[in-house]
Amino acid sequence: MPRPWHPTPLLHLTAALHAGAAVALVVRPDTWPQALGTLAANHAALTAAGLWPRSRLLGPNWTRLPAHAAARGQIALTIDDGPDPEVTPRVLDILDRHGVHATFFVIGREVRRHPALAREIVRRGHAVENHSEAHHKRFSLLGPGGLAREIGAAQATLAEVCGETPRFFRAPAGLRNPFLEPVLARLDLRLAAWTRRAFDTRNGDAPAVAARLTRRLAGGDILLLHDGNAARTARGVPVIVEALPRVLAACAAAGLAPVTLRAALSPTPESDQP
Numbered sequence: 414m415p416r417p418w419h420p421t422p423l424l425h426l427t428a429a430l431h432a433g434a435a436v437a438l439v440v441r442p443d444t445w446p447q448a449l450g451t452l453a454a455n456h457a458a459l460t461a462a463g464l465w466p467r468s469r470l471l472g473p474n475w476t477r478l479p480a481h482a483a484a485r486g487q488i489a490l491t492i493d494d495g496p497d498p499e500v501t502p503r504v505l506d507i508l509d510r511h512g513v514h515a516t517f518f519v520i521g522r523e524v525r526r527h528p529a530l531a532r533e534i535v536r537r538g539h540a541v542e543n544h545s546e547a548h549h550k551r552f553s554l555l556g557p558g559g560l561a562r563e564i565g566a567a568q569a570t571l572a573e574v575c576g577e578t579p580r581f582f583r584a585p586a587g588l589r590n591p592f593l594e595p596v597l598a599r600l601d602l603r604l605a606a607w608t609r610r611a612f613d614t615r616n617g618d619a620p621a622v623a624a625r626l627t628r629r630l631a632g633g634d635i636l637l638l639h640d641g642n643a644a645r646t647a648r649g650v651p652v653i654v655e656a657l658p659r660v661l662a663a664c665a666a667a668g669l670a671p672v673t674l675r676a677a678l679s680p681t682p683e684s685d686q687p
Contacts, residue, residue, distance in 0.1 A: 418598035423462065423470045424591060430455050459591055463553055466587025467606045472594030475581070475605040475635065475674070482677035483633025488664060490515040490671045491607065492653070493544055493583065494614075494641025496523055496530040500651045501640045505537055507654070511661045513671040514538050518583045518605075521546035521567035523641065528574045535575050540673040543567045543579040543602060553588035560596045568600060581605045581674050605674060610637040613652045617644040622652055623659035630667055635674075636660065 420428075434448040462470035469476075478489055490508075492515055495501045501517075508515055517534050519541050524531040534541055545552060546566035555563065564582060572578045582602040584593065589604075597604055611622045626636045638660075643651040664671055 414601055415599045416601050418595045421470060421472060423458065427455055427459065427591070463590045464588060466584070471589065471591050472597070473604060475603060477608055477633040477635060478674075478677040479680075480633070481680045482672070483631070486632045486669050487672045487677055488630070488632060488634045488636065488669050489674050489677060490657075490660070491518060491583070491605070491635060491637050491674070492516070493518045493637065493639050494523075494548065495519055495639075496527045496534065497641045497643070498527055498530060500643055500653065501530055501534070503651070503654050504640050504657065505534065505539075507657050507661070508539070509537065511658075511665075513661065513664075514540070514673050514676070515671065516540045516542055516581070516605075516674045517640070518542050518544035518581075519571070520544050520548045520641065521570035522548075524570050524574050531571075531574050532576075535577065540675050541571055541575050541577070541579065542581040542583065542605070542674065543571065544583050545585055546570065548585045550585070552585045553590050555590075555592070557592045557596060560592055561599070564596055564600060564602070568602075580678075605635065607637040608634040611639075611656065613644055613656065614639050614642045615644050617646045617652050619646055619652050619655035620659065622656040623663070626656075626660050627663040630663055630669065632669060634669075 430451055434452055437444050437448050462468045467476045468474065478487060492504060495517060496519055517539055519531060531541060543564060546563050568579060580603065582597055583605050587606055609626060611626050613622045616622055638653050640653055643653050646652055646655055
């Protein structure tokens with residue numbers, strides 16, 4: 414079911430500025446330089462908000478788990494850009510050995526290429542969520558129709574292949590525009606960013622990646638790693654394979670419990686089910 418869409422203060426301001434500029438140009442055509450400058454500044458602010466992955470200026474955005482999950486000492490491991498036939502099975506085995514669950518933000522077309530692997534993620538108790546159908550670099554430049562097609566296609570792909578409909582969405586690279594939140598509201602999806610990211614698509618230093626993720630680790634944190642497009646260590650190993658055990662050891666030492674984003678939705682303690 415769709416959920417209500419509530420424009421943010423920045424979007425209300427944008428609408429007011431555009432209406433005011435239109436009226437000003439009718440009443441005082443000679444004020445066009447000021448009107449144009451005001452609108453240019455407003456569009457610059459909108460662009461900056463879309464380029465800031467953790468921003469809430471364009472709509473709701475999970476950068477931490479809800480307060481009730483943080484109070485329970487829960488954190489979320491989120492793993493992007495898969496499934497990858499080489500890396501994802503190794504990640505699943507690591508998670509199994511530590512007895513924890515993660516949230517996999519998967520790409521629709523990769524799920525169609527590797528449907529059995531996508532189903533294996535779910536079979537092992539993890540959650541699969543929407544990371545768009547094609548992970549286009551130009552995703553944040555799409556209009557409402559393009560966003561709806563890209564996100565809706567991934568919803569259909571994951572529902573068909575994995576047997577469950579995603580409840581969260583993560584934009585490619587975290588970049589977006591003001592048209593995204595209305596689309597997510599129609600699909601009843603929540604936007605999820607992160608508390609900190611590992612930059613593990615370009616940093617092959619596993620200790621440094623793990624240290625970045627676990628510095629000041631606390632309940633409620635959302636950590637971002639990648640099984641797709643993973644950087645390689647000096648030995649040619651996907652960096653997540655060497656960094657993830659370090660991250661999980663730090664979680665255990667801090668008494669923190671990794672759960673899926675779906676499990677964190679519940680205000681009462683429950684077993685971690687996707």
